[in-house]
Amino acid sequence: METCNIEVNPAFARQHPGLIPGKYVRLRVVDTGRGMSPEVMAKIFEPFFTTKQAGVGGGLGLSAVYGIVKQSGGCVTVESEPGKGAAFGIYLPHAPEIPERRIAEPAVLESQTGQGTVLLVEDEPVVLRLARDLLAENGYRVLAASSGSDALSIARKETETIHMLITDVVMPEMSGPELADRIRKLWPAMRVLYMSGYTDDEMLCRKGLPENSAFLQKPFTPHQFLQKARTTLGTKPVRERV
Secondary structure (H helix, E strand, O other), rough: OOEEEEEOOOOOHHHOOOOOOEEEEEEEEEEEEOOHHHHHHHHOOOOOOOOOOOOOOOOOOHHHHHHHHHHEOOOOOOOEEEOOOOEEEEEOOOOOOOOOOOOOHHHHHHOOOOOOOOEEOOHHHHHHHHHHHHHHHHOOOOEEEHHHHHHHHHHHHHHOOOOEEEEEEEOOOOOOOHHHHHHOOOOOOOOOEEEEEOOOOOHHOHHHHHHOOEEEEOOOOOOHHHHHHHHOOOOOOOOOOO
């Protein structure tokens, strides 16, 4: 693993749409693993593509890494051959000055407390746990699910009103909009907040979303998450289950 300052020239920038020539910091990670074929390399940034067996786990996911880096104005490169390992390069725009230290936002976070029952659906365990704890600590009753099928099962069994669904847009079993449509047959007054980490192509994030949907872009801060949840929920609906 290595880091360095690097000057991106126009020729390199043209090979990576969205990249602007100039100063960057490069993080390079090299391994000595099995390497990848050209066919595998062509798909590594696609959501849910994996060469691992079911149940092994896939870490953060290269599609999420790709989206975060692109959102930050950088790019990701990869070089690999079967039997020769792989080399990944993460290019991030150089910050010429050290930004001023900002004071944390505890007072603002405290003002974002709310109430009501939230059905939270996220297939990444770490994100699910953090979002669940954040909502619970700020006054919400949280029903957590790691998949669309789990969320449907919870919604069918729940006897108290589900006031809001917070769901990822892209999930393996079904999309967030499809899940919302199915749960709204049980809870028609339920509000919905969509979230996604795939930021490179706006259409990838918003494909299939109803017009004027509440949407939160990953990555987000705790303050942004709580603020969006509260504004999406608004006045708590009181309509009972169908």
